[in-house]
Amino acid sequence: MTEFFSEYNYWVVIILMMSGFYIVISHQNLVKKLIGLNLFQISVFILFISMGYLEGGTAPIFSEEYTQYASPLPHVLILTAIVVGISTTALGLALVVRIHKAFGTMEENEITGMDEDT
């Protein structure tokens, strides 16, 4: 049981990931899909960040006071991944705006009924 809770960060990641994934698949509203997609991405960010954590570790500072360092690399990677995530969301929302203008709705099931020629 203790092992179950000691790795709780991974449980948080899995719960967030699956909720996000479920929203992407199940919802018809295009904006809600993007929110799900965001949740899905954020769970991966937490996966990276939590694995970079070291109990009692500090930033890698060259000083005699500190002996335990946590690797800063996962955090740096996630900074980049966050930027990528923001761009994706921005582009996705821009597309939804255009879709709403062109079709007059943001519900996917209503849109697919409109141009069923292919």
Added chain:
Amino acid sequence: MIAHLPILQVVVPLLSAPVCVVLRRHNPVWVLVFLASWTAFFIAVLLLNAVSRAGEIHYVLGGWDPPWGIEYRLDVLSAYLLLIVTAIGAVVISFARESVIREISSDRIYLFYTAYLLNLAGLLGVITTGDVFNMFVFIEISSLSSYALISLGRDRLALLAAYRYLVLGTIGATFFLIGVGLLYVMTGTLNIVDLRARLTDVEHTRTIVTALAFLTVGISLKFALFPLHFWLPGAYTFAPSVVSVFLASTTTKVYIYVMLRFLYSVFNPAFVFDVISLDLVFLVCALLAIFSGSLNAIRQNDVKCMMAYSSIAQIGYMILGVSLVSVTGLLAGIIHLFNHALMKGALFMCLACVYYKTGSVRLGDLRGIGRRMPWTMAAFVVAGLSLVGIPLTVGFISKWYLVLAAIERDWWWLVAAVIAGSLLAVVYIWRVVETAYFRDSDDAKSPARAEVAEAPLSMLIPLWAMIAANLYFGIDTSLTIGLAEQAANYLLGAGP
């Protein structure tokens, strides 16, 4: 200068992109993109030359030694992919000018070229980098720009296609990121060479197997392997014609390269294929892709959509080659990357010419087009024969090696399956050819259509250059087979 070629390969298109936004006016922008694309092509030729002499090229970014810094690493396979992508890019841009003016509103043309350059830079970056996180970033650069490119299509369904591709593409890229994260947890490194060295101790742990699963699914989504292909038909059908040409002949190939890189250079192929039996999964998916793709292609009435489904089938052939896990099989897969880029590029270029003149690529509107656009449709016939795999075309070379690889394993049923797949291709290509040559258009009903003439020379010359390449590399295979064989031996033999 020569030493810096690996980084220039990526930086030239990447830095030209923002310049396009500054220039804005169509002519200067086109000249810049034209020069950048051809420069990229010449750099790729020089790199291929250097790689065939030196074997491998390493380039250390910013003087930070690997595995701490990012390293760009080129071997035969990556140099070969660079050649495919940049050659297609250079031809497409020479071809694009008129078609883009016709299909994209004039205030957005410079944005189109910007997104195109970013896409090119992203794809080239994916190929050159030797760092898996850097690869993720480049994957996202090329993907984001391709969503924007697709959304420029005229039909409002292009927006929906771009949105769906964005959602699935992001899920694929995030799966890739999860896989990279799990690899990092176990090894503490992101450098491909270093990963391989450190993975040997831990490769049987559940974490690494999970990482492999996430990476395989994520990358397969990106190259549209059979059950994960739903984004592809819409994206190729509704994108502007030029975008379809470029995406169909480059993107999927680059992601198959990424897959090969992970299967052979990051993981140990013996582990992937013998212990996990990933080859079996690939074999089943590839066969399903070939038949479902071809059968769906036969049903389509929009020729672009037909070619998109045909692409799904052709991706099946590439993965089929990989799944055979032999030098000949891998060779067939790798050579088909190049050959399929040539034939599908040519086919989509024909459709771009037809769309340029008639504003439609629906089968019903193509009646009698063979007589009004003789050069374009003749090109379509040759490229179609190449797709089917008739001797003297590149398509034959791919099928030939695939069949050889199947015979090597004594799998005669697979030979039959490959031939059956080709026959299905005959059916859908014939549907187009029959409509174009043997059905009369209703000239009385639509007098405007009767005046349709041939596409402009600026489009026909690149198209026929592509057709010439289809024939040339179908006859003189020393260059392509030589490279693909080196790459296959390299992957199966020496490892990273």
